[in-house]
Amino acid sequence: MKPVLKLVTLFIVITMGYTVSAQNKAKRDLDNYRAPDQRGVNLFEAKKDTVSTFEDIKVRIGGAFALQYQALDNENSGSVALAEVGSNFNLATANLDLDVALFDGVNMHLRTYLSSRHHNEPYVKGGYFQVDKLDFIKEGFLGELMKKTTIKIGHMENNYGDAHFRRSDNAEAIHNPFVGNLIMDSFTTEVGAEVYYNTGNGFFGMVGFTNGKLNQSTSISDGSTGGAAFLAKVGYDKQISDDFRFRLSGSVYNTGYAQNVYLYSADRAGSRYYNILQDASATNDNFRSGRFDPSFSNQITAIMINPFVKYGGLEVFGTLELTSGRDLAETDRRNAEQYAGEVIYRFGEKENVFMGARYNTVSAELASGDDVSVNRFQFGAGWFLTQNVLLKAEYVTQEYNDYPTANLLEDAKFNGLIVEAVISF
Numbered sequence: 001m002k003p004v005l006k007l008v009t010l011f012i013v014i015t016m017g018y019t020v021s022a023q024n025k026a027k028r029d030l031d032n033y034r035a036p037d038q039r040g041v042n043l044f045e046a047k048k049d050t051v052s053t054f055e056d057i058k059v060r061i062g063g064a065f066a067l068q069y070q071a072l073d074n075e076n077s078g079s080v081a082l083a084e085v086g087s088n089f090n091l092a093t094a095n096l097d098l099d100v101a102l103f104d105g106v107n108m109h110l111r112t113y114l115s116s117r118h119h120n121e122p123y124v125k126g127g128y129f130q131v132d133k134l135d136f137i138k139e140g141f142l143g144e145l146m147k148k149t150t151i152k153i154g155h156m157e158n159n160y161g162d163a164h165f166r167r168s169d170n171a172e173a174i175h176n177p178f179v180g181n182l183i184m185d186s187f188t189t190e191v192g193a194e195v196y197y198n199t200g201n202g203f204f205g206m207v208g209f210t211n212g213k214l215n216q217s218t219s220i221s222d223g224s225t226g227g228a229a230f231l232a233k234v235g236y237d238k239q240i241s242d243d244f245r246f247r248l249s250g251s252v253y254n255t256g257y258a259q260n261v262y263l264y265s266a267d268r269a270g271s272r273y274y275n276i277l278q279d280a281s282a283t284n285d286n287f288r289s290g291r292f293d294p295s296f297s298n299q300i301t302a303i304m305i306n307p308f309v310k311y312g313g314l315e316v317f318g319t320l321e322l323t324s325g326r327d328l329a330e331t332d333r334r335n336a337e338q339y340a341g342e343v344i345y346r347f348g349e350k351e352n353v354f355m356g357a358r359y360n361t362v363s364a365e366l367a368s369g370d371d372v373s374v375n376r377f378q379f380g381a382g383w384f385l386t387q388n389v390l391l392k393a394e395y396v397t398q399e400y401n402d403y404p405t406a407n408l409l410e411d412a413k414f415n416g417l418i419v420e421a422v423i424s425f
Helices: 002-025
Strands: 058-075 087-089 093-103 106-115 123-131 149-157 189-198 203-210 228-239 244-257 299-311 314-326 334-347 353-365 371-386 389-401 413-424
Touching: 189 228
Parallel strands: none
Antiparallel strands: 058 087, 058 093, 058 413, 093 106, 106 123, 123 149, 149 189, 189 203, 203 228, 228 244, 244 299, 299 314, 314 334, 334 353, 353 371, 371 389, 389 413
16 A cells, blocks of 8 residues: 555655646647636537647647545345444556547547556556547648547446446546436447547437457457447437526446446445445455345446536426346346436536436346335535635435345445545646
């Protein structure tokens, strides 16, 4: 642990010095880029802009840090003994971001987790190559088409649904109004490509393909080196008046076959609810504690619909997710459903203070045939001390229903308070 803390400390010192210097010399943001601070709140896909600020290769070094104080209690039916959990600080998490303007209309993004719940050693999350112009082929090449088109290629966070834009990505938690992510946390990083088209009048669409693999390998399993996944998104997003914004999107993620489906288990950084509902006899941390994975191992079809409305300081965001799938040993598909609704009110001249609530429920059929459900309430509040510093708190209560006898989650629940401090730049 000590080497990691030393590395994080060194990184803070270096990047803070670089940040001050860079801000004094020039604007740090890249073109067609989502700001990693308060300005990125309620921004989903990065805005498509034809205005170019490119002069030469530009490297933007950024990062994020998050630390929580957790005071949660948990219990179950008692048929399986739970490990005791108390109140204290969690492991601090840290990200390192490299964003590079390589050419006019060509950017690169790379994120490294310096420290996370699952791995306290640094490792790369993923990255991508973003193309907003094709001038590297020939100046003005397909210029009219590229005014509305963006191409992303890489081993990257795939754009299924809108909820992943509001989730905490390890230490990058400044865009999440709560501390925890959704119960079924749809997030995956796979090798692929996505093509975006924005009409300019509010309508947009995306089509993408991936190789359906989280862990890349050329080894053969079940007669194949892997499968493929198809992604698509369509939506409408418009600032109708100074006070009123409306967005509605629909997404699909579908695999015909994949060696392993990771849509709900790809987050290697882990859940924010540390050590809750752990088997007392377990020797390893269940780093996804508090989440639910329907365990569709080889085939999945997932559909997510997200409405978003903002009127003045009041915003409403919803998630309706219907998914089905199976593993190779199963003959029939099973289903899982997730619904979530959150209401946030932001106030202050710069909307730097907020409070809100979220209700999240999941119902699913397990591979055992049992129909179960998980329900969660979250009540939160936050304060942006600056554009780059956020302090937030959350009270959470989560209950598990209809799990079979002698299951760890039989009549299980947890509740309590978490306070989180976030720095992102």
